[in-house]
Amino acid sequence: MIRRLVIAILGLALLGGAGFWFLTNPALLPPPALPDAYQPDLANGEYVFYAGGCSSCHAAPGAKGEAKKLLVGGLSLKTDFGTFHVPNITPDPNTGIGGWSAADFVTAMTRGVSPAGEHYYPAFPYTSYQRMKVADLIDLKAFLDTLPAATSEVPAHELGFPFNIRRGLGLWKLVYLDGRPFEPDARLGEVANRGAYLVSGPGHCSECHSPRDPLGGIDRGRAFSGAPSPEGDGRVPNITPDPTGIGDWSEKDIVDALKTGFTPEFDSFGGSMVAVQENMAHLSDTDLAAIAAYLKSLPAIPSAPAPAAAQGG
Amino acid sequence: MKLRYVAAAAALAGILGTVGAIAADNPIETRKGVMKSIGAAIKATAPMVKGEAEYDAVKAELAMRVVANGAAAAPHLFPAGSETGGDTEASPKIWEDMAGFKAKADTFAADANAAVASAAGGLDAFKGGFMKLTGNCKDCHEAFRIKKQ
Numbered sequence: 001m002i003r004r005l006v007i008a009i010l011g012l013a014l015l016g017g018a019g020f021w022f023l024t025n026p027a028l029l030p031p032p033a034l035p036d037a038y039q040p041d042l043a044n045g046e047y048v049f050y051a052g053g054c055s056s057c058h059a060a061p062g063a064k065g066e067a068k069k070l071l072v073g074g075l076s077l078k079t080d081f082g083t084f085h086v087p088n089i090t091p092d093p094n095t096g097i098g099g100w101s102a103a104d105f106v107t108a109m110t111r112g113v114s115p116a117g118e119h120y121y122p123a124f125p126y127t128s129y130q131r132m133k134v135a136d137l138i139d140l141k142a143f144l145d146t147l148p149a150a151t152s153e154v155p156a157h158e159l160g161f162p163f164n165i166r167r168g169l170g171l172w173k174l175v176y177l178d179g180r181p182f183e184p185d186a187r188l189g190e191v192a193n194r195g196a197y198l199v200s201g202p203g204h205c206s207e208c209h210s211p212r213d214p215l216g217g218i219d220r221g222r223a224f225s226g227a228p229s230p231e232g233d234g235r236v237p238n239i240t241p242d243p244t245g246i247g248d249w250s251e252k253d254i255v256d257a258l259k260t261g262f263t264p265e266f267d268s269f270g271g272s273m274v275a276v277q278e279n280m281a282h283l284s285d286t287d288l289a290a291i292a293a294y295l296k297s298l299p300a301i302p303s304a305p306a307p308a309a310a311q312g313g
Numbered sequence: 314m315k316l317r318y319v320a321a322a323a324a325l326a327g328i329l330g331t332v333g334a335i336a337a338d339n340p341i342e343t344r345k346g347v348m349k350s351i352g353a354a355i356k357a358t359a360p361m362v363k364g365e366a367e368y369d370a371v372k373a374e375l376a377m378r379v380v381a382n383g384a385a386a387a388p389h390l391f392p393a394g395s396e397t398g399g400d401t402e403a404s405p406k407i408w409e410d411m412a413g414f415k416a417k418a419d420t421f422a423a424d425a426n427a428a429v430a431s432a433a434g435g436l437d438a439f440k441g442g443f444m445k446l447t448g449n450c451k452d453c454h455e456a457f458r459i460k461k462q
Binding site: 233237 | 405
């Protein structure tokens with residue numbers, strides 16, 4: 001009897017292990033197909049570089065001006081799950097991504113899987129980048145290849161159990177990564193849909209402006225309604241058209257803010273939004289207006305009340 | 314002539330003295346008020362720079378003087394003991410790096426004084442002074458402010 005029980009338990013454990021192994025396979029979700037013959041458009045790649053704000057995280061901390069194009073990494077992101085260290089994505093073949101093919105890059109950006117076949121942690125916002133057009137991604141990689149290379153060794157992420165088991169991210173991805181490209185919303189016009197693409201794909205705005213659930217996935221029902229700062233203290237503002245968000249901003253106010261870094265009341269942007277805004281300022285007036293049109297089309301969601309401990313006194 | 318300078322200097326000393334006294338009393342509320350007055354001054358001037366309103370040199374100079382006074386007061390508005398409370402959005406980094414913070418405040422004050430001086434030179438001259446000045450806002454807020462709402 002006991003022997004049969006032991007066998008049954010072992011069998012279940014084996015099955016569970018096999019199930020875990022199957023479900024967490026980084027190759028479970030196949031990457032999007034690449035076009036057969038494609039000549040990368042470097043000018044568009046540079047544009048996508050600014051739309052995506054790669055330098056906000058990948059430039060050396062505190063870098064300004066031209067130094068923002070040296071994407072050596074090194075920024076530390078302290079989160080509830082541990083500390084992530086942003087990697088080198090310069091064209092350096094050893095410590096950067098110079099040795100990557102366009103296919104490697106597309107797989108990393110849309111599936112969160114490295115060329116070595118390992119899961120990336122979602123601190124790298126591939127849940128947004130999966131919506132990007134393959135052509136934009138190939139153009140971006142071609143542009144990144146033109147930027148200066150540098151060698152830098154970035155420390156390994158410092159995560160506690162169970163978050164330090166990379167393979168386990170496969171389970172997280174089952175819930176939070178669907179692999180679908182951007183689909184225009186039939187209820188929105190062409191302009192707002194262009195804005196939706198920029199916001200939800202390269203711009204990855206919801207990664208900071210949306211609250212997250214306890215597993216670190218974006219709370220889609222409350223998207224863009226503001227969130228505790230991922231850097232710890234403080235809050236990231238609500239950017240829905242609610243009175244607690246930016247409901248009293250006009251589309252022009254939004255465009256002006258992204259261009260100049262000033263709110264309609266002439267408070268200035270601060271914190272990590274400064275780097276984001278300085279990248280967004282490179283976008284065309286048409287695209288900034290598209291972003292504004294999309295933000296104004298979002299459902300108005302009131303900000304969550306601040307937790308009592310965070311209130312001043 | 315000399316007398317007018319003396320009177321102006323005395324008045325200015327009075328203003329700074331008042332700011333000092335209020336700041337000592339409630340630095341968090343004082344600095345919030347100073348920041349708001351700077352924002353209002355920029356708001357009053359920006360339409361002229363953007364070409365949405367006619368340029369008025371007197372208005373521009375007056376607004377820039379408000380900013381310059383705020384900038385001069387800024388290093389005194391973050392005394393030890395005012396790190397927390399009152400929903401302050403001041404980052405602890407101000408006190409961790411007071412020298413770095415004061416260096417930024419000095420640049421801000423110098424750019425604000427240059428903007429005051431540029432107002433009399435016409436719109437194009439003022440644009441230069443204004444743009445250089447307003448770059449200070451996010452430069453300092455990037456490093457030293459934590460948004461709370």
